[in-house]
Every structure is written in C-alpha cells, then in structure tokens.
Amino acid sequence: MTEHPTAALDDVVHQRHRLGILTIAGEVKRVEFAYLKSTLNLTAGNLSRHIAVLEEAGLPVIEKGYEGKRPKTWVSVTAAGRKALAAEMAALRALLDRHGKA
C-alpha cells in the first residue's frame, strides 16, 4: 500500500491559519499584514504568532515600511514557501482523490 496522503502533510503549513496565510500570500507578490488579518479574521497577535512559525521555517519574508506616512508590514512567500505550499496542496488533492467521495 502506498503511504497515506496525510503522511505528506506538514503541520507547519497544514495548520489552518498558516494555510490561509500561505495560500493568500502565495497568489501575489506581497500581501499586507492588515489584509491577512481581516481576511482570515485573526487578531494581530494571533496572526503574528502564525507568521513567526512560518518564518522560522523560512517560508515567508516580512518587510516593514511606509505607504505615505502610514507604517505597513508586508508578507511575501519565499521560493521554499511556494514549494512547501505546492506539496501541501498536492497532498490535499491526493487525500480528496482517495477519500473525497465519502
């Protein structure tokens, strides 16, 4: 028997909020912290904590700067992050293929 698809899931990426961060940020060059916060309906503290877990694994990079006078924080997914996200999505697709008729 081939390995169960859940064996290919990595908790760093699979956790639902982190999966939200990576899927949203993965579609654009960079995404604003405030946009992630409202889209994922997270507190700033909770979002920061999840970003920190991802950062520790080298999956996003964080930039701080200004837009006019307003301080902004942007999140962008690294090449390693895109690779990890693609692996997660492939594993989810395999899981749905194997068990999705239920």
Add this chain to the structure above:
Amino acid sequence: MTEHPTAALDDVVHQRHRLGILTIAGEVKRVEFAYLKSTLNLTAGNLSRHIAVLEEAGLPVIEKGYEGKRPKTWVSVTAAGRKALAAEMAALRALLDRHGKA
C-alpha cells in the same frame, strides 16, 4: 468577499493525524486500532491521544472486544463524525478550487 475557505476548517478534524483517522475509518463500518496505527505510522500512545480528542467531540465511537482470543479495539465514525468530515473535505475542495492553481 466570501469567507476564506480556511475559516470552515475545524482544528479537531483538520489536524493531519485526526484527518487520517477519520478518512480511513469513514470508509468502512469500523476499523481496527492496529490497522490505523500502522497505516498512519503512529505510536499507540499518539494514536490514542488523537482518538481521544475526536471522541471528546463525539466523532468516533470505540469498541473493545475479542477476535478469537486476541483483544481488539475498533474505531467507527459516528453520524456527527461523517458530517464533520464531509464539511472538512468540502472546505479543502473549496481551498483547492480557490488557490490550487498555484
């Protein structure tokens, strides 16, 4: 904007080992503890802990008995468990539809 698909994911079901337990057990009337343990490559303690989290939410029921002289433990998914698993799978499908081209 509609809610992000990750908002519909429930950590009780979404955690990768618990997702493994429910998808495997959800396909049959009942599944043996030892089969889950080897298929998911978990220790007995780790599997028991994840089953306990699911049980607390009423998603599987556990039966203990004998097959011949050998003690066995079976796991079967409840109606609530099937409903929770179907919701998870639908949310994963929505996530792949929305972000799966990446």
